[in-house]
Amino acid sequence: MAFNLVARATAGTIPVTPVTADGLKEWAVEADAATKTWIAATGYKAKPCETCVVPGKAGDIARVLVGVEEADRIGVWDFAGLPGSLPAGRYAIDADLSGADATRAATGWALATYRFTRYTEMPEIEAELVWPKGADRDHVENIAASTALARDLINTPGSDLRPSELAETAKALAKEFKAKIAVTVGDQLLKKNYPTIHMVGRGAEDAPRLIDMVWGDAKHPKVTLVGKGVCFDTGGYDLKPSNGMLTMKKDMGGSAQVLALARMIMAANLPVRLRVLVPAVMNMVSGNAFLPMDICRTRKGTTVEVGNTDAEGRLVLCDALTEADSEQPDLLIDFATLTGAARVALGPDLPAMFCNDDSLAGDILASGLAEEDPLWRLPLHQPYKAMLKTKIADLSNTGSGPYGGAITAALFLEHFVSKTTPWMHVDLIAWNLRDRPGRPEGGEAQGIRATFQTIKARFGG
Structure with a gap:
């Protein structure tokens, strides 16, 4: 498993949804009542790289929202804040991405897994991302x-x-x-x-x-x-x-x-x-x-x-x-x-x-x-x-x-x-x-x- 990127989703894979600050309200219209309440209670605004971990009914994670700059383009750094901040688990991007968007998303994730550990131990990153469909794996x-x-x-x-x-x-x-x-x-x-x-x-x-x-x-x-x-x-x-x-x-x-x-x-x-x-x-x-x-x-x-x-x-x-x-x-x-x-x-x-x-x-x-x-x-x-x-x-x-x-x-x-x-x-x-x-x-x-x-x-x- 290179750079905490994995080949496939499993039964417990958690969706990660990119949203813009302007598009959050529209997205929330289709969300369930519990998610709407959680977004309001946490004051989530979908600022760039801002995340919102939405809890599930069983105390697990139902979904992760991540703020992105643009609605029609994923940037290299849009998902880069996730590897070090998400709890252990397997995650997958819940959005239709172009090949270029998928490659940029995976690149940002991979670059964010870097740690310089020659002289001291650092906490391991336990969050895993399923390779976004269409990503150029060799390039990433x-x-x-x-x-x-x-x-x-x-x-x-x-x-x-x-x-x-x-x-x-x-x-x-x-x-x-x-x-x-x-x-x-x-x-x-x-x-x-x-x-x-x-x-x-x-x-x-x-x-x-x-x-x-x-x-x-x-x-x-x-x-x-x-x-x-x-x-x-x-x-x-x-x-x-x-x-x-x-x-x-x-x-x-x-x-x-x-x-x-x-x-x-x-x-x-x-x-x-x-x-x-x-x-x-x-x-x-x-x-x-x-x-x-x-x-x-x-x-x-x-x-x-x-x-x-x-x-x-x-x-x-x-x-x-x-x-x-x-x-x-x-x-x-x-x-x-x-x-x-x-x-x-x-x-x-x-x-x-x-x-x-x-x-x-x-x-x-x-x-x-x-x-x-x-x-x-x-x-x-x-x-x-x-x-x-x-x-x-x-x-x-x-x-x-x-x-x-x-x-x-x-x-x-x-x-x-x-x-x-x-x-x-x-x-x-x-x-x-x-x-x-x-x-x-x-x-x-x-x-x-x-x-x-x-x-x-x-x-x-």
């Missing part, structure tokens, strides 16, 4: 399992998820789907010309590395994913304050997104040649750590002055993007927990998306709305490149002032991607600040359901 299980992978990785503390452990996770994923994988470690990064990855990670006891995974038919369109894998970020010598460091185990959130997205693609057997590049480091303070005002020559040959050691993500990404771009992929996407500026602009729920291809950007935004996994496009405003100028190197890794930080970071990355390569950069938080139905506080997958659907639509499958 793929989305839920891949999301759980991303959440697990982000929730794991830095002491237990260093670059070496992140590489082992990638190796296990490669083995599961028969992908090829290579890991370049420590000083081998210098020999193979990945100097910025080495520079940022050399101060840590666990050596920096580049994870490089390839899957699929070489004749298929090339899709390359790059994910920031800073397994813990102290800020380096530009040390973060304690409150700013508290959640920095999530600074590898970009790598978690691309590994989860890669899992979705491989599990769905999409007809693409997939490559995943993860520069994995820890940004630590030590006698060997890189320093403010250091200058590094990147894989591309561009020299970069370190304006701030806490702007390390773009440094490790630039070498990985240069390598990714060298193959002229049909699609290049990077995910990174890159800037606080993006969070200030858009808040925690909207990843900032930058893109050099209007068609691609439009497809991603449309998929985000359809999948309830939204992104928001910010501009690659070219005049802001002037903020990256420095007198003694080709680029600075920081802007010259406090403004437009998410844009200047994206422009820095754009320098390492060819103009002819369709490229998207996603700047995200990868973290839920509070509990919501189906979205527990902690590590989160953001933008990857939307991206998966866009890749699927573009390249078939």
